[in-house]
Amino acid sequence: MMLVFGKTGQVARELARRAPDARFLGRxxxxxxxxEACRDAIMELSPSVVVNAAAYTAxxxxxTDADTAMLVNGEAPGAMARACAALGVPFLHVSTDYVxxxxxxxxxxxxxxxxxxxxxxxxKLAGEEAVRASRARAAILRTSWVFSAHGANFVKTMLRLxxxxxxxxxxxxxxxxxxxxxxxxxxxxSMAGQMQAGKDGGVYHFSGAPDVSWADFAREIFAQAGLSPxxxxxxxxxxxxxxxxxxxxxxxxxxxxxxxxxxxxDWRAGLAKVLAELKG
Numbered sequence: 001m002m003l004v005f006g007k008t009g010q011v012a013r014e015l016a017r018r019a020p021d022a023r024f025l026g027r028x029x030x031x032x033x034x035x036e037a038c039r040d041a042i043m044e045l046s047p048s049v050v051v052n053a054a055a056y057t058a059x060x061x062x063x064t065d066a067d068t069a070m071l072v073n074g075e076a077p078g079a080m081a082r083a084c085a086a087l088g089v090p091f092l093h094v095s096t097d098y099v100x101x102x103x104x105x106x107x108x109x110x111x112x113x114x115x116x117x118x119x120x121x122x123x124k125l126a127g128e129e130a131v132r133a134s135r136a137r138a139a140i141l142r143t144s145w146v147f148s149a150h151g152a153n154f155v156k157t158m159l160r161l162x163x164x165x166x167x168x169x170x171x172x173x174x175x176x177x178x179x180x181x182x183x184x185x186x187x188x189x190s191m192a193g194q195m196q197a198g199k200d201g202g203v204y205h206f207s208g209a210p211d212v213s214w215a216d217f218a219r220e221i222f223a224q225a226g227l228s229p230x231x232x233x234x235x236x237x238x239x240x241x242x243x244x245x246x247x248x249x250x251x252x253x254x255x256x257x258x259x260x261x262x263x264x265x266d267w268r269a270g271l272a273k274v275l276a277e278l279k280g
Contacts, residue, residue, distance in 0.1 A: 002192060003047035005030060005038065005080065006054035010148040011094060014185035015053060023047065032056075032072040035079035042083035049192045050084050051092045052077055055124070059098070060242040062119040073123035078130025085136035090195035092188055097144040097176060097207070099125040102246020105175075107211075109252045110142070110203040118243040128203070139191055139201035141184070141256075144249045145208070145217075147270075148181035149277040158218050159278070162227035172215035172233035176249025177207030180270030187262045194260055202259070205251035208267030220268060224275055 002019050006012030007026035016024060023045060030041045032054055042050060056062060056072035077093050084091035098121035099114045116122045131138050147155040161168055187206055195201060212220075215233045222229060236245060253264045 001045070001047045003042065003045055003050045005032070005050070005052045008151070009053060009055075010146055010150050010153065010181035011053040011184050011188070013150045014148060014181045015051065015188065018185050018189050032076040033068060035071065035075045038076050039079040039083045042080060042087065046087060047089060049090045049092070049196050050080060051188055051192060052080055053094055053188070055094065056120070059118070059120040062123065063242045066119045066123070069119055069123040070126060073120070074126030074130060077127040078134060081131040081134035081136040081138055084138070085134050090192065090201065091131065091136045091138040092192055092195070092201075093127065093131050093138060093140050094184070094188075095128055095140050095142045096121065096124050097142060097246060097249040097251055099128065099142065100246060102248045104248055105250070107250035107252040108205065108248075110205055110255060117246060120243060137195065137201055139195060140203045141187065141191070141206055142204070142251065143179050143184055143206050144176045144251060145178040146181050146184065147178060147274060149274050150181070154178075154214070154217065155221055155271065155274060158221045159225055159227070162222050162225065162229050165229055167230045167232065168218065169232045169234045169238070170215040170218045171236050171239050172213045173235050174245055174247050174249065175211055175213050177209060177211050177251060177264070178217055178267040178271075179206065179208040180265060180267060180274065182273065183208065183265035183270055187256070187260075190262055191260050199260070202255070204256040204259070205253045206256055206262065207251045207253060207264065208270065209264040211250045221271065224271055
C-alpha cells in the first residue's frame with residue numbers, strides 16, 4: 001500500500017487520481033505540526049512506500065510563523081523518514097527550488113550549494129536534511145511553480161485577474177519552470193514503483209519546460225484562455241513581498257531522466273489540460 005501525507009493539496013489530489021488504492025492522510029488523520037503523529041501513522045499502517053505531498057506553502061506567512069512552518073516542513077518529514085527507515089520502506093518527499101538563493105542564470109544542479117532566502121526555503125531545506133539524516137531509502141524531489149485546476153495557484157489567479165482587468169503588471173525578472181501538479185504526481189508514482197522494486201533514491205529536480213518568466217507565463221495563460229489584457233513587465237523590486245523570491249529558479253532535471261526515466265514535461269501542454277478541466 002502507498003501511504004500519502006496530504007489530501008487536499010495540488011499534488012495530493014492528482015496522486016489520488018493515479019493511485020486510487022493509496023491511503024491519503026489529511027490534517028485530521030495526521031497533523032504535521034505533531035511530527036510524532038506522522039511517525040505513529042506510518043508504524044501503524046505499515047505501508048510499502050510513503051509519499052510526503054503535504055507542506056506549509058504560505059511563503060509570505062512563514063516569515064512571521066516560522067515555528068509552525070518548521071514543524072510541518074522541517075520536523076515532520078524527518079519523523080516520516082525515520083519511520084520508513086525503521087520499516088525498511090522507501091520514502092519520497094516533495095521539496096522546492098526555494099532551497100537555493102536564486103542567483104545567476106545557470107540551472108541549479110541537485111548537488112549545488114543551497115542558500116534559502118527566507119523562512120519557507122529554510123524550513124524546506126531543514127526537511128531535506130532531516131530526511132537525508134534518517135538513512136531511509138529516500139528520494140527528494142525538488143519542484144517549482146506548481147499549478148493545477150485545484151486550490152490557489154498562479155494560473156487560477158491570472159484567469160481571474162485577466163477577466164477583470166485590461167492591463168496587468170507582472171514580474172519578469174524571475175525565471176523558472178512552471179510545473180503541472182499532474183506531472184509531479186506521474187513522476188512520484190513512477191519513482192515509487194521503481195523504488196519499491198529496489199532502486200535507490202537521492203535528490204532530484206523536476207520542473208516544466210521551457211523555462212520562462214512569470215510575465216511570459218501569464219501571456220501564455222491568457223493566449224490559451226482567450227483573454228487579452230496587456231501584460232507589462234516589471235522588476236521584482238516593483239512588487240515587494242514579505243518573503244524574498246529567488247530570481248533564478250531554473251533547475252537541471254537530467255539526473256531524474258537518467259535514473260528514473262522521467263523527462264521534463266511541457267508545461268504549455270499541461271496548461272491546456274488544466275484550462276480544459278476548469279471549463280468543465
